[in-house]
Amino acid sequence: MQRIIHLATNPGDLVLDSFLGSGTTAAVAHKMGRRWIGIELGEHCHTHCIPRLQKLIDGKDPGGITKAFEWRGGGGFRYYRLAPSLLEKDKWDNWVISKDYNPTMLAQAVCKLEGFTYAPSDSHYWQHGHSTERDFLYVTTANLKHAQLQQLSDEVGPERSLLVVCTSFRGSKNGYPNLTVKKIPKAVLNRCEWGHDDYSLRVENLPAAPPPEGQQELFAD
Ligand SMILES: C[S@@+](CC[C@H](N)C(=O)[O-])C[C@H]1O[C@@H](n2cnc3c(N)ncnc32)[C@H](O)[C@@H]1O
Known part of the structure:
Protein backbone atom coordinates (compact mmCIF):
# COMPACT_ATOMS: atom_id res chain seq x y z
CA MET A 1 0.00 0.00 0.00
CA ALA A 83 -28.99 6.52 6.90
CA PRO A 84 -31.28 4.30 4.82
CA SER A 85 -32.88 5.91 1.77
CA LEU A 86 -35.58 8.34 2.81
CA LEU A 87 -37.85 7.35 -0.07
CA GLU A 88 -38.84 3.97 -1.42
CA LYS A 89 -41.30 2.76 -4.04
CA ASP A 90 -44.56 1.18 -2.91
CA LYS A 91 -46.21 -1.72 -4.77
CA TRP A 92 -47.87 0.73 -7.19
CA ASP A 93 -44.48 2.20 -8.05
CA ASN A 94 -45.15 5.44 -6.17
CA TRP A 95 -42.48 7.10 -4.06
CA VAL A 96 -43.30 6.93 -0.35
CA ILE A 97 -41.38 7.66 2.85
CA SER A 98 -39.37 4.63 3.95
CA LYS A 99 -40.82 2.67 6.87
CA ASP A 100 -37.37 2.78 8.46
CA TYR A 101 -37.89 6.46 9.21
CA ASN A 102 -39.42 7.60 12.49
CA PRO A 103 -40.70 11.18 12.89
CA THR A 104 -37.39 12.44 14.32
CA MET A 105 -35.33 10.96 11.48
CA LEU A 106 -37.80 12.35 8.96
CA ALA A 107 -37.61 15.86 10.43
CA GLN A 108 -33.79 15.67 10.50
CA ALA A 109 -33.60 14.46 6.91
CA VAL A 110 -36.01 17.08 5.55
CA CYS A 111 -34.20 19.85 7.45
CA LYS A 112 -30.94 18.74 5.87
CA LEU A 113 -32.39 18.52 2.38
CA GLU A 114 -34.06 21.94 2.66
CA GLY A 115 -30.93 23.59 4.11
CA PHE A 116 -32.41 24.15 7.60
CA THR A 117 -30.70 23.48 10.93
CA TYR A 118 -32.53 20.77 12.83
CA ALA A 119 -33.43 22.28 16.22
CA PRO A 120 -36.82 21.12 17.51
CA SER A 121 -38.48 23.55 19.90
CA ASP A 122 -40.00 22.49 23.24
CA SER A 123 -42.62 25.20 23.10
CA HIS A 124 -43.75 25.21 19.43
CA TYR A 125 -44.58 21.83 17.87
CA TRP A 126 -44.18 23.36 14.39
CA GLN A 127 -40.57 24.46 14.87
CA HIS A 128 -38.47 21.48 13.79
CA GLY A 129 -35.69 23.52 12.31
CA HIS A 130 -34.69 27.03 11.35
CA SER A 131 -32.76 28.75 8.59
CA THR A 132 -32.67 32.16 10.31
CA GLU A 133 -33.99 33.49 13.62
CA ARG A 134 -37.40 34.05 12.02
CA ASP A 135 -37.66 31.34 9.38
CA PHE A 136 -38.74 27.88 10.49
CA LEU A 137 -39.51 24.46 9.07
CA TYR A 138 -42.27 22.05 10.09
CA VAL A 139 -42.38 18.45 8.87
CA THR A 140 -45.45 16.25 9.19
CA THR A 141 -46.84 13.15 7.53
CA ALA A 142 -50.34 14.52 8.19
CA ASN A 143 -52.82 15.58 5.54
CA LEU A 144 -53.28 19.24 6.45
CA LYS A 145 -56.63 20.87 5.92
CA HIS A 146 -57.37 24.54 5.47
CA ALA A 147 -58.32 25.04 9.15
CA GLN A 148 -54.99 23.58 10.32
CA LEU A 149 -52.96 25.61 7.87
CA GLN A 150 -54.85 28.74 8.91
CA GLN A 151 -54.15 27.99 12.57
CA LEU A 152 -50.47 27.46 11.81
CA SER A 153 -50.38 30.70 9.88
CA ASP A 154 -51.98 32.57 12.82
CA GLU A 155 -49.49 31.08 15.29
CA VAL A 156 -46.51 31.92 13.10
CA GLY A 157 -47.71 35.52 12.85
CA PRO A 158 -46.51 38.34 10.61
CA GLU A 159 -42.95 38.52 12.00
CA ARG A 160 -41.97 34.94 11.11
CA SER A 161 -42.20 32.56 8.18
CA LEU A 162 -42.67 28.81 8.05
CA LEU A 163 -41.93 26.16 5.46
CA VAL A 164 -44.49 23.37 5.92
CA VAL A 165 -43.46 20.00 4.45
CA CYS A 166 -46.38 17.58 4.67
CA THR A 167 -47.70 14.49 2.91
CA SER A 168 -50.67 16.32 1.44
CA PHE A 169 -52.78 19.41 2.02
CA ARG A 170 -56.06 20.97 1.11
CA GLY A 171 -56.43 24.65 0.61
CA SER A 172 -54.62 27.17 -1.47
CA LYS A 173 -50.85 26.78 -1.54
CA ASN A 174 -50.44 30.54 -1.69
CA GLY A 175 -53.30 31.43 0.65
CA TYR A 176 -51.13 32.06 3.71
CA PRO A 177 -48.64 34.91 3.41
CA ASN A 178 -46.23 33.54 6.01
CA LEU A 179 -46.39 29.86 4.95
CA THR A 180 -44.78 27.98 2.09
CA VAL A 181 -46.41 24.57 1.74
CA LYS A 182 -44.67 21.64 0.02
CA LYS A 183 -45.56 18.00 -0.34
CA ILE A 184 -43.40 14.98 0.46
CA PRO A 185 -42.23 13.10 -1.56
CA LYS A 186 -42.16 15.72 -4.33
CA ALA A 187 -40.29 18.25 -2.21
CA VAL A 188 -37.73 15.60 -1.33
CA LEU A 189 -37.52 14.04 -4.78
CA ASN A 190 -36.54 17.42 -6.20
CA ARG A 191 -33.48 17.32 -3.93
CA CYS A 192 -32.38 13.83 -4.91
CA GLU A 193 -30.25 12.74 -7.80
CA TRP A 194 -30.43 9.35 -9.43
CA GLY A 195 -28.83 7.82 -12.48
CA HIS A 196 -26.09 10.41 -13.03
CA ASP A 197 -22.65 9.45 -14.29
CA ASP A 198 -21.15 12.15 -12.11
CA TYR A 199 -22.45 12.85 -8.62
CA SER A 200 -20.83 16.16 -7.74
CA LEU A 201 -20.41 16.29 -4.00
CA ARG A 202 -22.19 19.26 -2.46
CA VAL A 203 -19.41 20.05 -0.05
CA GLU A 204 -21.26 23.00 1.49
CA ASN A 205 -23.83 20.54 2.91
CA LEU A 206 -21.25 18.60 4.91
CA PRO A 207 -21.13 19.33 8.62
CA ALA A 208 -18.16 21.49 9.61
CA ALA A 209 -15.31 19.79 11.41
CA PRO A 210 -15.04 20.84 15.05
CA PRO A 211 -11.99 23.07 15.64
CA PRO A 212 -8.90 21.16 16.79
CA GLU A 213 -8.40 21.20 20.53
CA GLY A 214 -6.75 24.40 21.69
CA GLN A 215 -7.53 26.29 18.47
CA GLN A 216 -9.45 29.53 18.95
CA GLU A 217 -12.69 29.88 17.03
CA LEU A 218 -12.61 32.86 14.69
CA PHE A 219 -15.27 34.75 16.66
CA ALA A 220 -14.59 33.28 20.08
CA ASP A 221 -14.76 35.62 23.10
C1 LIG B 1 -11.13 -7.37 0.56
S1 LIG B 1 -11.86 -6.24 1.67
C2 LIG B 1 -11.02 -4.78 1.29
C3 LIG B 1 -9.62 -4.65 1.79
C4 LIG B 1 -9.14 -3.24 1.87
N1 LIG B 1 -9.43 -2.45 0.70
C5 LIG B 1 -7.64 -3.13 2.20
O1 LIG B 1 -6.91 -2.54 1.45
O2 LIG B 1 -7.25 -3.64 3.23
C6 LIG B 1 -13.43 -5.90 0.95
C7 LIG B 1 -14.36 -5.19 1.92
O3 LIG B 1 -15.38 -4.51 1.20
C8 LIG B 1 -16.54 -4.51 1.98
N2 LIG B 1 -17.70 -4.22 1.13
C9 LIG B 1 -18.29 -5.03 0.21
N3 LIG B 1 -19.30 -4.40 -0.43
C10 LIG B 1 -19.34 -3.14 0.07
C11 LIG B 1 -20.15 -2.00 -0.20
N4 LIG B 1 -21.12 -2.03 -1.10
N5 LIG B 1 -19.91 -0.87 0.48
C12 LIG B 1 -18.93 -0.81 1.41
N6 LIG B 1 -18.12 -1.87 1.71
C13 LIG B 1 -18.32 -3.02 1.05
C14 LIG B 1 -16.57 -5.86 2.63
O4 LIG B 1 -17.32 -5.86 3.84
C15 LIG B 1 -15.07 -6.11 2.90
O5 LIG B 1 -14.72 -5.75 4.20
Whole structure:
Protein backbone atom coordinates (compact mmCIF):
# COMPACT_ATOMS: atom_id res chain seq x y z
CA MET A 1 0.00 0.00 0.00
CA GLN A 2 2.86 2.35 0.79
CA ARG A 3 4.26 1.87 -2.69
CA ILE A 4 0.94 2.53 -4.40
CA ILE A 5 0.16 5.60 -2.31
CA HIS A 6 3.68 6.95 -2.80
CA LEU A 7 3.44 6.55 -6.58
CA ALA A 8 -0.09 7.85 -7.00
CA THR A 9 -0.46 10.68 -4.49
CA ASN A 10 1.24 13.59 -2.76
CA PRO A 11 1.11 14.49 0.93
CA GLY A 12 -2.25 16.11 1.72
CA ASP A 13 -4.06 14.33 -1.13
CA LEU A 14 -7.28 12.42 -0.50
CA VAL A 15 -7.12 8.64 -0.73
CA LEU A 16 -10.45 6.83 -1.10
CA ASP A 17 -11.02 3.19 -0.26
CA SER A 18 -14.70 2.41 -0.68
CA PHE A 19 -14.15 -1.18 0.52
CA LEU A 20 -12.18 -0.43 3.66
CA GLY A 21 -11.94 -4.00 5.01
CA SER A 22 -9.56 -3.98 7.95
CA GLY A 23 -8.56 -0.36 7.29
CA THR A 24 -5.09 -0.89 5.85
CA THR A 25 -5.43 1.74 3.12
CA ALA A 26 -6.54 4.39 5.60
CA ALA A 27 -3.86 3.43 8.10
CA VAL A 28 -1.03 3.63 5.57
CA ALA A 29 -2.38 6.84 3.99
CA HIS A 30 -2.67 8.43 7.42
CA LYS A 31 0.91 7.63 8.39
CA MET A 32 2.07 8.99 5.02
CA GLY A 33 0.41 12.35 5.62
CA ARG A 34 -2.48 11.81 3.20
CA ARG A 35 -6.09 12.51 4.01
CA TRP A 36 -8.44 9.61 3.46
CA ILE A 37 -12.04 8.48 3.15
CA GLY A 38 -12.93 4.89 4.01
CA ILE A 39 -16.32 3.26 3.43
CA GLU A 40 -17.24 -0.06 4.95
CA LEU A 41 -20.47 -2.04 4.91
CA GLY A 42 -19.68 -4.65 7.55
CA GLU A 43 -19.68 -4.65 11.34
CA HIS A 44 -15.89 -4.98 11.29
CA CYS A 45 -15.94 -1.23 10.70
CA HIS A 46 -16.59 -1.07 14.47
CA THR A 47 -14.62 -4.12 15.56
CA HIS A 48 -11.53 -3.52 13.37
CA CYS A 49 -11.30 -0.26 11.40
CA ILE A 50 -12.20 2.25 14.12
CA PRO A 51 -10.13 0.65 16.93
CA ARG A 52 -7.19 0.23 14.56
CA LEU A 53 -7.27 3.83 13.34
CA GLN A 54 -7.79 5.13 16.87
CA LYS A 55 -4.73 3.19 18.04
CA LEU A 56 -2.71 4.63 15.20
CA ILE A 57 -3.79 8.19 16.09
CA ASP A 58 -2.90 7.54 19.74
CA GLY A 59 0.58 6.48 18.65
CA LYS A 60 0.01 2.89 19.78
CA ASP A 61 0.41 1.14 16.44
CA PRO A 62 3.97 -0.11 16.04
CA GLY A 63 3.21 -2.19 12.89
CA GLY A 64 3.46 -1.62 9.15
CA ILE A 65 5.33 1.50 8.06
CA THR A 66 5.42 3.10 11.53
CA LYS A 67 9.19 2.78 11.86
CA ALA A 68 10.02 3.81 8.29
CA PHE A 69 7.89 6.95 8.62
CA GLU A 70 8.79 7.61 12.27
CA TRP A 71 5.11 7.63 13.01
CA ARG A 72 4.30 8.73 16.58
CA GLY A 73 0.56 9.36 16.34
CA GLY A 74 -1.65 12.38 15.68
CA GLY A 75 -4.45 13.53 13.42
CA GLY A 76 -8.01 12.29 13.63
CA PHE A 77 -11.08 11.24 11.71
CA ARG A 78 -14.80 11.80 11.65
CA TYR A 79 -17.16 8.86 11.51
CA TYR A 80 -20.64 8.85 9.98
CA ARG A 81 -23.23 6.15 9.58
CA LEU A 82 -25.23 6.37 6.35
CA ALA A 83 -28.99 6.52 6.90
CA PRO A 84 -31.28 4.30 4.82
CA SER A 85 -32.88 5.91 1.77
CA LEU A 86 -35.58 8.34 2.81
CA LEU A 87 -37.85 7.35 -0.07
CA GLU A 88 -38.84 3.97 -1.42
CA LYS A 89 -41.30 2.76 -4.04
CA ASP A 90 -44.56 1.18 -2.91
CA LYS A 91 -46.21 -1.72 -4.77
CA TRP A 92 -47.87 0.73 -7.19
CA ASP A 93 -44.48 2.20 -8.05
CA ASN A 94 -45.15 5.44 -6.17
CA TRP A 95 -42.48 7.10 -4.06
CA VAL A 96 -43.30 6.93 -0.35
CA ILE A 97 -41.38 7.66 2.85
CA SER A 98 -39.37 4.63 3.95
CA LYS A 99 -40.82 2.67 6.87
CA ASP A 100 -37.37 2.78 8.46
CA TYR A 101 -37.89 6.46 9.21
CA ASN A 102 -39.42 7.60 12.49
CA PRO A 103 -40.70 11.18 12.89
CA THR A 104 -37.39 12.44 14.32
CA MET A 105 -35.33 10.96 11.48
CA LEU A 106 -37.80 12.35 8.96
CA ALA A 107 -37.61 15.86 10.43
CA GLN A 108 -33.79 15.67 10.50
CA ALA A 109 -33.60 14.46 6.91
CA VAL A 110 -36.01 17.08 5.55
CA CYS A 111 -34.20 19.85 7.45
CA LYS A 112 -30.94 18.74 5.87
CA LEU A 113 -32.39 18.52 2.38
CA GLU A 114 -34.06 21.94 2.66
CA GLY A 115 -30.93 23.59 4.11
CA PHE A 116 -32.41 24.15 7.60
CA THR A 117 -30.70 23.48 10.93
CA TYR A 118 -32.53 20.77 12.83
CA ALA A 119 -33.43 22.28 16.22
CA PRO A 120 -36.82 21.12 17.51
CA SER A 121 -38.48 23.55 19.90
CA ASP A 122 -40.00 22.49 23.24
CA SER A 123 -42.62 25.20 23.10
CA HIS A 124 -43.75 25.21 19.43
CA TYR A 125 -44.58 21.83 17.87
CA TRP A 126 -44.18 23.36 14.39
CA GLN A 127 -40.57 24.46 14.87
CA HIS A 128 -38.47 21.48 13.79
CA GLY A 129 -35.69 23.52 12.31
CA HIS A 130 -34.69 27.03 11.35
CA SER A 131 -32.76 28.75 8.59
CA THR A 132 -32.67 32.16 10.31
CA GLU A 133 -33.99 33.49 13.62
CA ARG A 134 -37.40 34.05 12.02
CA ASP A 135 -37.66 31.34 9.38
CA PHE A 136 -38.74 27.88 10.49
CA LEU A 137 -39.51 24.46 9.07
CA TYR A 138 -42.27 22.05 10.09
CA VAL A 139 -42.38 18.45 8.87
CA THR A 140 -45.45 16.25 9.19
CA THR A 141 -46.84 13.15 7.53
CA ALA A 142 -50.34 14.52 8.19
CA ASN A 143 -52.82 15.58 5.54
CA LEU A 144 -53.28 19.24 6.45
CA LYS A 145 -56.63 20.87 5.92
CA HIS A 146 -57.37 24.54 5.47
CA ALA A 147 -58.32 25.04 9.15
CA GLN A 148 -54.99 23.58 10.32
CA LEU A 149 -52.96 25.61 7.87
CA GLN A 150 -54.85 28.74 8.91
CA GLN A 151 -54.15 27.99 12.57
CA LEU A 152 -50.47 27.46 11.81
CA SER A 153 -50.38 30.70 9.88
CA ASP A 154 -51.98 32.57 12.82
CA GLU A 155 -49.49 31.08 15.29
CA VAL A 156 -46.51 31.92 13.10
CA GLY A 157 -47.71 35.52 12.85
CA PRO A 158 -46.51 38.34 10.61
CA GLU A 159 -42.95 38.52 12.00
CA ARG A 160 -41.97 34.94 11.11
CA SER A 161 -42.20 32.56 8.18
CA LEU A 162 -42.67 28.81 8.05
CA LEU A 163 -41.93 26.16 5.46
CA VAL A 164 -44.49 23.37 5.92
CA VAL A 165 -43.46 20.00 4.45
CA CYS A 166 -46.38 17.58 4.67
CA THR A 167 -47.70 14.49 2.91
CA SER A 168 -50.67 16.32 1.44
CA PHE A 169 -52.78 19.41 2.02
CA ARG A 170 -56.06 20.97 1.11
CA GLY A 171 -56.43 24.65 0.61
CA SER A 172 -54.62 27.17 -1.47
CA LYS A 173 -50.85 26.78 -1.54
CA ASN A 174 -50.44 30.54 -1.69
CA GLY A 175 -53.30 31.43 0.65
CA TYR A 176 -51.13 32.06 3.71
CA PRO A 177 -48.64 34.91 3.41
CA ASN A 178 -46.23 33.54 6.01
CA LEU A 179 -46.39 29.86 4.95
CA THR A 180 -44.78 27.98 2.09
CA VAL A 181 -46.41 24.57 1.74
CA LYS A 182 -44.67 21.64 0.02
CA LYS A 183 -45.56 18.00 -0.34
CA ILE A 184 -43.40 14.98 0.46
CA PRO A 185 -42.23 13.10 -1.56
CA LYS A 186 -42.16 15.72 -4.33
CA ALA A 187 -40.29 18.25 -2.21
CA VAL A 188 -37.73 15.60 -1.33
CA LEU A 189 -37.52 14.04 -4.78
CA ASN A 190 -36.54 17.42 -6.20
CA ARG A 191 -33.48 17.32 -3.93
CA CYS A 192 -32.38 13.83 -4.91
CA GLU A 193 -30.25 12.74 -7.80
CA TRP A 194 -30.43 9.35 -9.43
CA GLY A 195 -28.83 7.82 -12.48
CA HIS A 196 -26.09 10.41 -13.03
CA ASP A 197 -22.65 9.45 -14.29
CA ASP A 198 -21.15 12.15 -12.11
CA TYR A 199 -22.45 12.85 -8.62
CA SER A 200 -20.83 16.16 -7.74
CA LEU A 201 -20.41 16.29 -4.00
CA ARG A 202 -22.19 19.26 -2.46
CA VAL A 203 -19.41 20.05 -0.05
CA GLU A 204 -21.26 23.00 1.49
CA ASN A 205 -23.83 20.54 2.91
CA LEU A 206 -21.25 18.60 4.91
CA PRO A 207 -21.13 19.33 8.62
CA ALA A 208 -18.16 21.49 9.61
CA ALA A 209 -15.31 19.79 11.41
CA PRO A 210 -15.04 20.84 15.05
CA PRO A 211 -11.99 23.07 15.64
CA PRO A 212 -8.90 21.16 16.79
CA GLU A 213 -8.40 21.20 20.53
CA GLY A 214 -6.75 24.40 21.69
CA GLN A 215 -7.53 26.29 18.47
CA GLN A 216 -9.45 29.53 18.95
CA GLU A 217 -12.69 29.88 17.03
CA LEU A 218 -12.61 32.86 14.69
CA PHE A 219 -15.27 34.75 16.66
CA ALA A 220 -14.59 33.28 20.08
CA ASP A 221 -14.76 35.62 23.10
C1 LIG B 1 -11.13 -7.37 0.56
S1 LIG B 1 -11.86 -6.24 1.67
C2 LIG B 1 -11.02 -4.78 1.29
C3 LIG B 1 -9.62 -4.65 1.79
C4 LIG B 1 -9.14 -3.24 1.87
N1 LIG B 1 -9.43 -2.45 0.70
C5 LIG B 1 -7.64 -3.13 2.20
O1 LIG B 1 -6.91 -2.54 1.45
O2 LIG B 1 -7.25 -3.64 3.23
C6 LIG B 1 -13.43 -5.90 0.95
C7 LIG B 1 -14.36 -5.19 1.92
O3 LIG B 1 -15.38 -4.51 1.20
C8 LIG B 1 -16.54 -4.51 1.98
N2 LIG B 1 -17.70 -4.22 1.13
C9 LIG B 1 -18.29 -5.03 0.21
N3 LIG B 1 -19.30 -4.40 -0.43
C10 LIG B 1 -19.34 -3.14 0.07
C11 LIG B 1 -20.15 -2.00 -0.20
N4 LIG B 1 -21.12 -2.03 -1.10
N5 LIG B 1 -19.91 -0.87 0.48
C12 LIG B 1 -18.93 -0.81 1.41
N6 LIG B 1 -18.12 -1.87 1.71
C13 LIG B 1 -18.32 -3.02 1.05
C14 LIG B 1 -16.57 -5.86 2.63
O4 LIG B 1 -17.32 -5.86 3.84
C15 LIG B 1 -15.07 -6.11 2.90
O5 LIG B 1 -14.72 -5.75 4.20
